Amino acid sequence: MSEETVARIVLFVVMGGTGVLLLWMARAAASGRLGRNQWAGIRTPSTMTSDEAWLAAHQRAERPTQLAAAVSILVALSVAIPSPDAVLFGSVMVGAAVILGLVVHGAIVGGRAARQAEGRSGEGR
16 A cells, blocks of 8 residues: 555545544534533633533534534545645645634634623523
8 A cells, every 4th residue: 555545544534533523523512412521612711611601602603613524524535536646735735724714713603602691691690
């Protein structure tokens, strides 16, 4: 097996696995199945203040995170298609940038939702 084939297999597994993991995490956190924890999800001071803030953040961030997962899976599939090295490199780099942008966007809007949820829960006290 050539080094290029091994590299493509590794990229396929990493990008595909990342996509599947992001998809699972987005759905689980937004539905409440994945509660506050120190390992997975949007772990910022605003999201970690309460279960309500955690859930609000992940519900708001679900769509951008699912889009990031889809891009990751598409990049994995593109790696499996025979193409010149420059095309492979370009698809992985552009895909990684889009994934990062979507995940950061999700964290930002999720953080806002968490702060709003905390503001609402603090009004009744």
